[in-house]
Amino acid sequence: MATPDFxxxxxxxxxxxxxxxxxxSSVVLRGTQVLLVKRADNGAWTPVTGIVDPAEEPATAAERETLEEAGVVARATAVTWIHVIPPITYSNGDVSQYVDITFRCDFVSGDPWPADGENTDAAWFELDALPDMEPDMLERIRTAVEFDGITHFER
Structure with a gap:
């Protein structure tokens, strides 16, 4: 995965x-479909995810990551979930922990493809026919699909 310069x-x-x-996390919806990418590092299907650059607005980051990783233009419309991910230890020994802001995003244009090398595939999936996914990723999708105007917070 590409590590940002900062x-x-x-x-x-x-x-x-x-x-x-x-x-x-960008949960991009198009009718009854959700955009997923297949990660190059572990082969997992996930919504588009990424790191917010210094001084970047999170919604802008969600839209940028969607275009960079999947070649799809999307518009962030709502924050559906904010939560802290457990610490991750990478193969080089680096330890990182993230606060994830999950956005519900509307599809604007583009055909999905693995645009930047961080993923090996990008595709639309029917919401009732998702591939096997980690529970945390399924929860990101669920909060976006079922969003009722109230952001979900972990306590």
Missing amino acids: VLALRAKIGNDPLWLMGV
């Missing part, structure tokens, strides 16, 4: 120590 600069100073980052 993270590399921080890692040069802190080494493998835990790094707190802000991430976004």
